[in-house]
Amino acid sequence: MSTNVDYDCIVIGAGVQGSFTAYQLAKKNQRTLLLEQFVLPHTRGSSHGQTRIIRKAYQQDFYTHMMEECYELWAQLEREAGVKLYRQTGLLVMGPEESQGYQMIKNTLQKNKVPIEILNRDNFSQHIPNVNLALGDGAMVDITAGVLYADRALKTVQRQFEKLGGVIRDNEQVTDVKPGPVVTVTTSAGVYRAKSVVVTAGPWANRLLAHTGLQLPLTVVKINVCYWKEKVPGSYNVKQRFPCFLLTEFEETKDIYGLPSNEYPGLMKICYHGGSETNPDQRDKTTNRSDIDILQRCVACCFPGLVPEPAVVESCLYTLTPDHHFVLDCHPSHSNIVFGAGFSGHGFKFGPIIGKLLCELVLGEVPSYDLSPFRIRRFQDKTKSAL
Numbered sequence: 001m002s003t004n005v006d007y008d009c010i011v012i013g014a015g016v017q018g019s020f021t022a023y024q025l026a027k028k029n030q031r032t033l034l035l036e037q038f039v040l041p042h043t044r045g046s047s048h049g050q051t052r053i054i055r056k057a058y059q060q061d062f063y064t065h066m067m068e069e070c071y072e073l074w075a076q077l078e079r080e081a082g083v084k085l086y087r088q089t090g091l092l093v094m095g096p097e098e099s100q101g102y103q104m105i106k107n108t109l110q111k112n113k114v115p116i117e118i119l120n121r122d123n124f125s126q127h128i129p130n131v132n133l134a135l136g137d138g139a140m141v142d143i144t145a146g147v148l149y150a151d152r153a154l155k156t157v158q159r160q161f162e163k164l165g166g167v168i169r170d171n172e173q174v175t176d177v178k179p180g181p182v183v184t185v186t187t188s189a190g191v192y193r194a195k196s197v198v199v200t201a202g203p204w205a206n207r208l209l210a211h212t213g214l215q216l217p218l219t220v221v222k223i224n225v226c227y228w229k230e231k232v233p234g235s236y237n238v239k240q241r242f243p244c245f246l247l248t249e250f251e252e253t254k255d256i257y258g259l260p261s262n263e264y265p266g267l268m269k270i271c272y273h274g275g276s277e278t279n280p281d282q283r284d285k286t287t288n289r290s291d292i293d294i295l296q297r298c299v300a301c302c303f304p305g306l307v308p309e310p311a312v313v314e315s316c317l318y319t320l321t322p323d324h325h326f327v328l329d330c331h332p333s334h335s336n337i338v339f340g341a342g343f344s345g346h347g348f349k350f351g352p353i354i355g356k357l358l359c360e361l362v363l364g365e366v367p368s369y370d371l372s373p374f375r376i377r378r379f380q381d382k383t384k385s386a387l
């Protein structure tokens with residue numbers, strides 16, 4: 001052990017991305033510390049809750065390509081830990097047949113030979129009962145898509161990290177990061193020195209990066225996570241193999257998505273892919289519910305077996321970039337500070353591959369995928385660097 005550092009790497013933030021990064025670093029024999037400001041597990045960031053969608057259905061090829069390997073990495077973790085983290089349900093994609101968004105997803109899936117089933121108006125209700133396909137909408141199913149058990153996944157990857165000798169310190173907020181050949185990290189409980197640092201602080205990313213003179217164009221929004229009651233219990237249940245769904249357009253506005261009833265008996269999760277801007281420390285003060293009005297109209301129109309009024313509303317945060325693509329990069333002035341941020345409400349399924357990529361950046365290895373869609377230079381004038 002070199003005498004002037006406590007760790008090879010310190011990862012700041014134990015959400016899904018930081019936890020997978022720490023795990024990958026420990027696998028590569030890096031002495032790694034994972035720091036978390038809250039007591040684990042917590043519900044204040046973006047990675048809490050029992051379920052997330054996993055899918056290859058994307059408009060861009062690069063996400064579909066990454067998901068090929070990512071499914072294998074999820075399965076590897078399941079085997080390693082002896083737990084079930086994924087359940088195949090399929091993803092029903094619905095949207096105006098001629099729209100660009102719907103067609104791009106269809107083309108990407110077909111081009112990449114992802115198994116899909118195209119449904120037509122005649123066989124739709126036979127395959128998908130209790131859903132009304134809007135006039136002019138097309139429908140297809142991404143067969144291998146499904147549900148990830150999110151809370152369980154987070155706990156599992158953190159436990160595997162510790163088994164590899166990694167150290168987690170929760171209830172310890174990072175208050176300063178001093179760049180240099182050895183990075184000094186100050187927390188509410190102490191000071192640590194490491195050869196490199198990874199910032200995976202979710203909605204708090206810019207607050208951490210400010211210590212290093214960098215600000216990214218990130219917007220934090222609060223999502224109302226709505227659960228809707230089944231009129232006939234079980235009709236939208238995961239055990240009936242009811243699929244996840246993605247509606248690429250409703251009333252010409254943002255996507256709406258949902259997951260079969262699972263965590264709360266008789267309640268299906270359906271959310272609007274947008275919300276109002278918030279300060280992550282004051283999340284619960286934001287009370288805009290205009291998205292819920294849209295969801296109520298959508299449920300009344302497309303899901304006749306659900307009561308069109310949410311039975312439970314919880315909160316979760318998105319950290320959005322202007323193009324909704326992730327940020328995976330090294331600090332422009334300090335190559336030993338790496339960050340993963342701006343997962344824009346769709347990053348959970350990529351956790352294992354994000355961990356692998358951020359680990360490669362820390363170790364100075366050639367990244368397994370082309371990172372140009374994720375580099376900060378794409379923002380150009382929107383990235384403020386004080387250094």
Ligand SMILES: Cc1cc2nc3c(=O)[nH]c(=O)nc-3n(C[C@H](O)[C@H](O)[C@H](O)COP(=O)(O)OP(=O)(O)OC[C@H]3O[C@@H](n4cnc5c(N)ncnc54)[C@H](O)[C@@H]3O)c2cc1C
Binds near residue numbers: 012052
């Ligand atoms: C409602 C909702 C639905 C979603 N659905 C899907 C889906 O179906 N499929 C999918 O793939 N993705 C989905 N996502 C997106 C996915 O959950 C996020 O992209 C992902 O969880 C982001 O993880 P993260 O690690 O970047 O952030 P976080 O989970 O927020 O983790 C960051 C961590 O850093 C900690 N931290 C911050 N500052 C400090 C500090 N100073 N010191 C110490 N610790 C600090 C925070 O406390 C936090 O724990 C959804 C998100 C939401 C909100």
Ligand SMILES: O=C(O)[C@@H]1CCCCN1
Binds near residue numbers: 054257346
């Ligand atoms: O990542 C996902 O799969 C979900 C559904 C689509 C909108 C973003 N969140």
